[in-house]
Amino acid sequence: MIPFNKPYCSGRxxxxxxxxxxxxxxxxxxxxTKLCHGFFEKHYGFRKCLLTTSGTDALxxxxxxxxxxxxxxxxxxxYTFVSSAIAFIREGAVIRFADSGSVNPNITAxxxxxxxxxxxxxxxxxxxxxxxxxxxxxxxxxxxHNLFVVEDAAHAIDSYYxxxxxxxxxxxxxxxxxxxxxxxCGEGGMLVVNDERFVRRSEILWEKGTNRAEFxxxxxxxxGWCDTGSSFLPSELNAAFLWAQLEQIDDIQxxxxxxxxxxxxxxxxxxxxxxxxxxxxxxxxxxxxxYYLLCExxxxxxxxxxxxxxxxxxxxxxYLPLHSSAYYKDKHDGRQLANCDRYGNxxxxxxxxxxxxxxxxxLITKLIKRFK
Numbered sequence: 001m002i003p004f005n006k007p008y009c010s011g012r013x014x015x016x017x018x019x020x021x022x023x024x025x026x027x028x029x030x031x032x033t034k035l036c037h038g039f040f041e042k043h044y045g046f047r048k049c050l051l052t053t054s055g056t057d058a059l060x061x062x063x064x065x066x067x068x069x070x071x072x073x074x075x076x077x078x079y080t081f082v083s084s085a086i087a088f089i090r091e092g093a094v095i096r097f098a099d100s101g102s103v104n105p106n107i108t109a110x111x112x113x114x115x116x117x118x119x120x121x122x123x124x125x126x127x128x129x130x131x132x133x134x135x136x137x138x139x140x141x142x143x144x145h146n147l148f149v150v151e152d153a154a155h156a157i158d159s160y161y162x163x164x165x166x167x168x169x170x171x172x173x174x175x176x177x178x179x180x181x182x183x184x185c186g187e188g189g190m191l192v193v194n195d196e197r198f199v200r201r202s203e204i205l206w207e208k209g210t211n212r213a214e215f216x217x218x219x220x221x222x223x224g225w226c227d228t229g230s231s232f233l234p235s236e237l238n239a240a241f242l243w244a245q246l247e248q249i250d251d252i253q254x255x256x257x258x259x260x261x262x263x264x265x266x267x268x269x270x271x272x273x274x275x276x277x278x279x280x281x282x283x284x285x286x287x288x289x290x291y292y293l294l295c296e297x298x299x300x301x302x303x304x305x306x307x308x309x310x311x312x313x314x315x316x317x318x319y320l321p322l323h324s325s326a327y328y329k330d331k332h333d334g335r336q337l338a339n340c341d342r343y344g345n346x347x348x349x350x351x352x353x354x355x356x357x358x359x360x361x362x363l364i365t366k367l368i369k370r371f372k
Contacts, residue, residue: 002364004314007179007186008354010248012110016240028233029213031340032240040190040248041171044165046173050206051242055154055189057174059087061205061232062150064124064173065198068093070120077107079340080126084152085322088122089153096120097323099337103279104128105347109137125170126152130182130289131280135169148172154194157183158253159210159287161302171195177242182256182289183249185242188234205229255354256288259361263291263350266365272372274300291320291350293368298345304371305348312365315348 009367016092020026033051040049052058068074070092076085078097085095096115105128112123123142125133140148149170156166157175177188193202203213211227245252268277274296280286291364295301301317308315321344323332350364 001309002313002351002360003023003353004349004351005180005317006353006355007184008245008252010244011251012244012247013241014050016244017237020236023236027238028235028239029207030236030239032232032236032243035243036190036246039243040192044168046165046168046192046194048195048199048202048357050191050202050232051233051234051239052189052191052206053189053238055152055174055178056083056087057065057232058174058176058189058191059083059150059152059228060090060230061202063087063091063093064205064228065172065193065202065321066091066122066150067213068121072118073115073119073120075112075115075118075120076124076320076322077105077126078337079105079128079319079343080153080317080322082325083154084126085328086246088124089151093121094119095322095328095329095331097174097321097332097335097337097340099335100339101341102339103281104131105340105343106131106133107189108134111140111161112138113141116141116147120145120147122150123149123163124152124158126154127156127159127166129155129280129292130155130159130287131167132156132159132279134283135161135164139169150174151192154178154189155181155287157287158249159289160285162283167192168194170199175268177245181244182252182287183245184233185245186237188238190241192234193249201227206232252349252354253288256352257286259352259356260288260291262358262361263352264369265364266361267293267356269367271367275304275368275371288352291352293348293350294343295346295348301348303347307371308364308367311369313351313364315320315350318343318347320344320347 066090074088074093151170152165153172154176173192175190
């Protein structure tokens with residue numbers, strides 16, 4: 001069976017983890033954490049970066065920094081992972097789910113605008129498959145209505161919108177380094193702060209509600225409890241693993257580019273009836289996180305996934321729309337989200353990981369072309 005995903009190790013992870021084990025600091029915010037922070041801040045120009053134990057934790061920090069009150073509304077795409085919404089629900093927010101656009105699963109300013117009212121406080125955008133939402137229109141809406149924008153950039157490392165790195169455009173952003181992502185440390189994430197207003201408090205939330213980070217920098221002579229927060233920072237073991245990956249980011253991205261483009265060359269214009277390839281908008285780059293196809297119906301997708309499985313290839317669908325989930329369907333306002341439902345019923349993801357061989361790609365694409 002060709003798996004859907006296989007986490008990649010560059011070869012240096014164990015060496016760096018061994019280095020941590022021989023050091024005097026295994027808890028978070030050590031040398032490898034600082035190396036990772038510095039990489040993102042210098043390479044992508046992010047104002048402030050803080051590693052977290054998961055992308056979900058990074059989103060929870062975003063929610064806390066936005067200082068939501070009970071009844072405040074947050075606009076979130078329905079076609080996303082549950083973390084995009086639950087982080088804000090835990091702060092007492094009411095979620096207003098937005099439909100996807102017609103071209104790809106991202107939300108658009110046109111879908112967001114009618115949902116804004118006097119209770120709206122935050123817009124969450126998800127850059128699906130590492131492809132940017134059209135941020136100009138979204139940021140214009142946020143400025144007009146004095147709203148915060150949180151970029152859920154879980155898929156979006158090393159991807160750009162009109163030359164701007166994803167994660168650098170909104171007030172706050174969250175990345176994921178889960179094993180399914182381009183760059184991984186098994187389980188991990190990162191908060192990005194682009195607005196100076198949030199910098200100091202983000203460190204306090206990160207360090208269990210204390211000003212411990214300032215103490216370690218010599219800015220205060222003692223530290224104490226001064227806000228809410230949690231133990232959001234990962235251990236140095238995770239950071240060491242992540243640093244080994246970041247050192248090889250160009251190689252990893254180059255291999256994923258080769259795989260994505262091999263799929264696209266083989267399949268575009270050669271797909272069975274009713275199945276289509278992804279479309280990339282001109283304003284967005286591709287970070288090769290995912291290669292997906294769209295079937296014409298749920299029935300066709302089910303048959304297609306089973307067909308590939310029976311021929312030794314593991315493919316998978318993706319999100320189930322959150323507005324119709326068991327947890328939220330009775331809280332949803334009843335609007336039909338047709339595009340979101342379409343992606344939920346028809347999208348299928350193909351295997352894409354560093355060690356996928358050319359002969360595997362050739363087998364997969366030939367099988368797809370023979371599907372009826």
